[in-house]
Amino acid sequence: MNQQQDNSNREEQEVDLVPVFVWIGNGIKNFFNAIGAFFKAIGHALILFFVFLQRNILLIGAFIVAGLALGFYLDSNTKSNYSAQLRVEPNFNSSSQLISNINYYDALTSEGDYTRLAKELGLTVDEAQQINGFSIEESYNDTELLEEYDRLARDADTMALDNFTFEGFKEAKREMDYQFYEIIAKANSRDVLEKAIPKIIEVKENSGIKAARLSYLENTEFNISSKQYQLTEIDSLLAAYQKMIATNQSSSGNTNLFVGDQRSSDNLATLFFQKQELLEDLQDLREDKYGSENTVNIVSEYVVRGSVKEEHTKLKLVILFFVLGILVAAIPAVWRFLKSYPNTSK
Structure with missing residues (x-):
């Protein structure tokens, strides 16, 4: 069932x-x-x-x-154009003024105000009418930014960098905070571009730029003088040590040098290393001095025929x-x- x-x-x-x-x-x-x-x-x-x-x-x-x-x-018309591509390095916090100048020149070109553009760039009106435009943008790679971040890390407090990563450093940079910039100027004539290039990168010295320039140059001169004085003192010490070694060798026949406590001294080798470091520091300071004579340095410059970028027209x-x-x-x-x-x- x-x-x-x-x-x-x-x-x-x-x-x-x-x-x-x-x-x-x-x-x-x-x-x-x-x-x-x-x-x-x-x-x-x-x-x-x-x-x-x-x-x-x-x-x-x-x-x-x-x-x-x-x-x-x-x-076919584009091929008759010329483009000047400049990589520049602004000094003394002048990057914001440089960006404003380039945008101003581009605005004059777009508006067709060739009389004022000719006056600003030292050209004739006919020459200014051959200019087609200007542009500026930051120029960098991760290696350059990493070196800049490394310098910041060495100068800053380690605790302050715990929450400030390299990626955060890149995102925090403003348009005027970069070391290098790329300027592109376009015109119908190579001669016009070559004539206008010195004026394009010229930045008039305002009070802020002047103060930064004078302060930097005075500090650099002071550091160079200080390093040269230290170098003179080290040379004097080296000469004294060498004289003592020669006297000691002629009287006792050995080359050991004892200072105060009768223990063999390595001060002579230390002085040689210090002298080498001072010479390297002086070289860097001189490079900084001569590299800061202009408000804006041209790192690279070349003029090409046609557009710099392919337009796929x-x-x-x-x-x-x-x-x-x-x-x-x-x-x-x-x-x-x-x-x-x-x-x-x-």
Whole structure:
């Protein structure tokens, strides 16, 4: 009796599960049918698009040829342009003033105020009219920034740098905080660019720049004088030690030098090392001194024919005119659809 009840219960459970499996199967079937319908719709749309292109091939082709011809024309004119690319190093916190100057010259060029631009750059008005524009942006690589971060880490408190990583250091830098900048000036004449370059990087000395320059030069001169005095003193000590060694060797026959406590001294070798360090410091100070004679130093400069950056003019114009051709060709079809739409919606 119990066995018959168990069999009947199992059959009822199997009967109850059949609709569930049917529902799952229908869901899977509908899902794949939807995917198939989606790709079928995409394929149908592509075929209709190609049919549209085929029917309007002459009109669209004419637009593409026009865009290509215009691209060749613009590129041929671009080849007569010249670009001066400068990498500069502003000194005495003058980077913000340099950036303002370059943006000002570019604004004058954009506005067509060639009279004022000629006055600012020491050019004639005709020469100023050949200038096409200016731009400036920071120029750096991670190695240069890492060296700058290392100098900051050596001068700062170690505890203060625990939460100030190198990535944070890069993100915290402002536009005027970089050591090097790249300036690009464009004109129709190489001679005009070469004549304007000295004026482009010229920064008028305001009170802040003057104070920073005088302070830096005075400190550098003081450090050079101090190092030279130390070097003279070390030379005197070296001469005295050498004389004592020579006297000691002639009287006793040995080359050992004892100072005060009768223990062999290594002061002579120490003095030689100190002298070498002083000579290296003097070399660095002189490089800093002569490298800071100008408010802005030109690190590299070259003038090239054509654009510095590839503009891809022909490709852009071909794509643009292709889209325009499609839009023009679609106007009649859209017009017919709009006229027939009121009748279809009834």
